[in-house]
Amino acid sequence: MKLTKGKDSSSKVDVPMAPMIDIVFQLLIFFMLNLKIIAPEGNFNINLPINAPANAQQDVALPDIKVGLRSDRDGNLVQLTLGSNNLGNDNAAFDRLNAEILKLIGRPGNPATAQIEVELDADYECQYKYVVKAISRCTGRFDPQTQQIARYVEKIKFAPPHKPK
Numbered sequence: 001m002k003l004t005k006g007k008d009s010s011s012k013v014d015v016p017m018a019p020m021i022d023i024v025f026q027l028l029i030f031f032m033l034n035l036k037i038i039a040p041e042g043n044f045n046i047n048l049p050i051n052a053p054a055n056a057q058q059d060v061a062l063p064d065i066k067v068g069l070r071s072d073r074d075g076n077l078v079q080l081t082l083g084s085n086n087l088g089n090d091n092a093a094f095d096r097l098n099a100e101i102l103k104l105i106g107r108p109g110n111p112a113t114a115q116i117e118v119e120l121d122a123d124y125e126c127q128y129k130y131v132v133k134a135i136s137r138c139t140g141r142f143d144p145q146t147q148q149i150a151r152y153v154e155k156i157k158f159a160p161p162h163k164p165k
Helices: 017-033 091-105 111-115 128-139
Strands: 065-071 077-082 085-088 117-122 140-143 148-151 155-158
Touching: 065 091, 065 128, 077 091, 077 128, 085 091, 091 128, 117 128, 128 140, 128 155
Parallel strands: 065 117, 117 155
Antiparallel strands: 065 077, 077 085, 140 148
């Protein structure tokens, strides 16, 4: 079979540019309308040192805090303790825990509190809601007047779980 070149095979192919430009602009508008602008994520807590006089006294090291959560076999809170102090087992006990930690650290944002560590010792059966309440009360509180969170303690660790007998 012999292939021959005709008149039409040497002609230039014309591509219409107007529909191509229309499609490009439609895609551009589509992507612009579907763009979701989000704020950058992250917690940028920066604690800069405060210039202090050379003869200033060093802050006294604060002791570590141990919070105990005792529960019954059903996981209900029986006793909330801070050190050896019994704070009760009702919802107000967590508010008392918050107040006691504030007494220990002095004031929120105290630079000496950066080294304080809270150890949570919860029973094996303790429900998570009580553990989460204890964590939130240890880390700080929300101030409705300033609409900001007052931070107490940044470091929280858990004691090894001990299974029931």
